[in-house]
Amino acid sequence: MEETRSFTDIKEISTETLAVLASLGFQQATPVQEATIPLFCGHKDVAVDACTGSGKTLAFVIPITEKLRRLEEPLKRHQVGAMIVSPTRELARQIYTVLQPFAASIPGITTMLLTGGSDPQADVAAFQEKGGHILVGTPGRLSDIFERSKVLDPKHLEVLVLDEADRLLDAGYGKHLESLMRKLPKQRRTGLFSATQTEAVQALARAGLRNQIRVNVAVEPVASSSGREPGQGQGQPAAGTAGSPGKRKAAMQDQRTPSGLQASYLVCQSDEKLAQLLHFLKEHREEKIIVYFLTCAAVDFYALAIPIAAAKGGLQTSALHGKMKQSQREATLAAFAAKPGGVLLCTDVAARGLDIPDVAWIVQFDPPQDPDVFVHRVGRTARMGRTGHALTLLLPHETAYVDFLRIRKVPLIEQQAWEGLPDPLPKIKQAAEQDRNIMEKGTRAFVSYVRGYREHQCNFIFRAQELDLGRLATAFALLKLPGMPELAHQRTLPSFTPSSVDTNTIKFKDKAREKERQKRLAARALTPKAPPAKAVRVVEPQKEKRLPAAKRRQIEARQDADDFAAEYRMLKKVKRGKMSEDDFFEEALGLHQDIEEDGNGAPADTKSHHFKGKLKEKGRGSAKGRGMGNKARLRR
Incomplete structure (x- = not known):
């Protein structure tokens, strides 16, 4: 079994960063860190596919630290040098905590955490006053700050990291990410980190990464340790083979979960x-x-x-x-x-x-x-x-x-x-x-x-x-x-026995809630009931005369052609950036996404996976469906 390398053996890591690692108790680099840090510190964009818990956070925090430490000119207060995007507030805060001691080792560098749950104007004011050379946050709040702040300058950004990249795409953050990436300079280093490299992540890598290398890492288990001691109990890299050009495999995986x-x-x-x-x-x-x-x-x-x-x-x-x-x-x-x-x-x-x-x-x-x-x-x-x-x-x-x-x-x-x-x-x-x-x-x-x-x-x-x-x-x-x-059609269920207690008589044990309930019941009792609606005589309309089959087909063909023309006009708007793809799908299919906030300021349950089925169903045997298929091919 190949031995892991010490952080001191990775020449891209400065002595200042090594001192921070030593103070935190980290001595040996995990396989994902060993494979990623030299590439990301250099001139490579990376798409890292490693099982969860393999040490991906340090694999991008250290390169960010080294990139900013080597700047020829120090960043001004409102200039952003690096940005880390995370799908959830909890993960963003965790990354921010890991980042803090490394950023503190660079003179003059400031950091800022931007997540939902607080007043965005307060975040704008804080950035105005103190600045933030490294921003860590969720896509919605980062996009919001970029729009609201008049002094934020992203033109000097060196590194962009998308953590849990598959979740960022699946959760409906596409508009926010697209808005952010349009404002960032193209001459930057970009890293996509995830435990599951989906097709969407690979498409994003092809579109947003330059001179990219994919890092695929597996971890073998070591003996379980009691308690958590940084730097101990870390995995060993399994035997690996070199990948094709533009792709490096630190190990071969036969399962997607940790081997331990x-x-x-x-x-x-x-x-x-x-x-x-x-x-x-x-x-x-x-x-x-x-x-x-x-x-x-x-x-x-x-x-x-x-x-x-x-x-x-x-x-x-x-x-x-x-x-x-x-x-x-x-x-x-x-x-x-x-x-x-x-x-x-x-x-x-x-x-x-x-x-x-x-x-x-x-x-x-x-x-x-x-x-x-x-x-x-x-x-x-x-x-x-x-x-x-x-x-x-x-x-x-x-x-x-x-x-x-x-x-x-x-x-x-x-x-x-x-x-x-x-x-x-x-x-x-x-x-x-x-x-x-x-x-x-x-x-x-x-x-x-x-x-x-x-x-x-x-x-x-x-x-x-x-x-x-x-x-x-x-x-x-x-x-x-x-x-x-x-x-609706099941008043009783064979395997369910209802209670004999009248549920209207059940009270809250919390006296304050019960008092409030009684107030609502009293107010409802005082509200006069609307009089019953008078019976209205319904006059059935005369049945329309059925058109001949040839005439019906002619009308349907004309409607399909009109629909196709309208959708093609919308597609051109999407290509010009005047309409988003989400709006295009809603207009074209007559659907509306039912999105529920999960408390992160992010969509929790998007129904986007229904669109494919609806699209497939609508496309069968119609000119409109064939048109939609052509447009999907154009997007690819």
């Missing part, structure tokens, strides 16, 4: 999942565990349900999702990272890039909507070459997901479900009958889960029609079925 990860799955019904989870958490109560759920509402519900079900189990749980206030998210994440053990219940807002020390287990209570996110979730453990474990809970009809992941080089081992476990759901249902807060959170979680399940990208595996809604309603401790379209 032991991933397994367990099959059970939806109303058995909580019992399985509770048993697992009690078995591993001394370890640090992250549990992922499908929706924010599910996190809120289980954050209440787990302590109720395990009243004497001593489980310490905390919740984190995109709809929480930024201050809450930061405090929760910091507290969980500082503890030696505990359970974090979260959504995919905590799936990417975050380096939380000593996470022993990742439990996926619900598989993610996007299969690429699976890799990022399990990457919160087995980091930097250490070992870790992951467990995924699947419903019986979802077992094909295992084969699907295996094809995508993510192997899972089956684990048998525990039998004879006590059922915690009656206890939670009883609590819901006494506290309206639990009842309402369960209902919201059920509704959001059903709707989120329908948005799975792997809908050939996660088939909504095969969901046992009765068992699912039981799993969320529902007292009665909610009114929702999915249940």
Whole structure:
């Protein structure tokens, strides 16, 4: 096995930066750092494809430091020398924290963190006063500051880094990235860093990188260490072969997850999942565990349900999702990272890039909507070459997901479900009958889960029609079925028993919330009801005379030609930059993206994957469809 190099052996790293590394306890470079730093410090753009937890942050922080340290003339206050773009606030803050000691080693260099959740005018004022030679932030806020600030000067930018590049593209940040990159000088070094190099990332690399090299790195595991000591327990590079021109492989990968990860799955019904989870958490109560759920509402519900079900189990749980206030998210994440053990219940807002020390287990209570996110979730453990474990809970009809992941080089081992476990759901249902807060959170979680399940990208595996809604309603401790379209034709479900308690009489245990509810009920009672509408006689219109087939075809052909001409005019606007591609799709297909903010100021659930299906369906056998296909080829 080839030995890793010491940072002192990498000649591109200055003595000042080596001193910072030594003060932080870093001695040996990880494979991704060893392969990337010499290239990125030189005159190469890089597209780095390395499994999560392999040390990518230092692989771009060190080159940024060296580039700015070697400037012939110092940057003025409002000149930007480097910019790091991250998809989430938490990851941006983590990168900013890593960057600080390295930037401080360069005289006169200032840094600034720009993320959502605060007043953008305050950020503009702070930049006006102090400047920011290195900007770290999310695409929306960075783009906003570039538009608002009249003094920000990006013409001297040396380095642009897009971290988690696939997420930046998938999450609907395209407009912001396009706006930012138009304002940046072309003579710069650019780095794309991600654990999953998608087609979109490769397209971006072809369009935005000059003299590029792709770095593909795998990490072999070393013995697990207790506690986190920087510079220890780092992975060793596997044997590698040279790639083709413009591409360097530090190692060959036969799987996309860290090789130190032991991933397994367990099959059970939806109303058995909580019992399985509770048993697992009690078995591993001394370890640090992250549990992922499908929706924010599910996190809120289980954050209440787990302590109720395990009243004497001593489980310490905390919740984190995109709809929480930024201050809450930061405090929760910091507290969980500082503890030696505990359970974090979260959504995919905590799936990417975050380096939380000593996470022993990742439990996926619900598989993610996007299969690429699976890799990022399990990457919160087995980091930097250490070992870790992951467990995924699947419903019986979802077992094909295992084969699907295996094809995508993510192997899972089956684990048998525990039998004879006590059922915690009656206890939670009883609590819901006494506290309206639990009842309402369960209902919201059920509704959001059903709707989120329908948005799975792997809908050939996660088939909504095969969901046992009765068992699912039981799993969320529902007292009665909610009114929702999915249940419009199902007043009762065989596997669900409604509560005999009148839900209108259930009060909030929180006296302030109950008082507010009573006020709303009183105000509603005083509001006069609208009189019933008078019956209106409906006069059925006369049926139109059916046109001959030849005439109908002639009209349809004329309409198709008009539609094609209109779409072609819009396409020319896109090419001239007067219309975005998103607006083009909405106008051409008559669709509107349903985007929900995830709390980052970023779209959480974009329905863009539906566009392809709609486009394909609309294109069958029509001139309009053929025209759309021609335009897609023109874009490529």
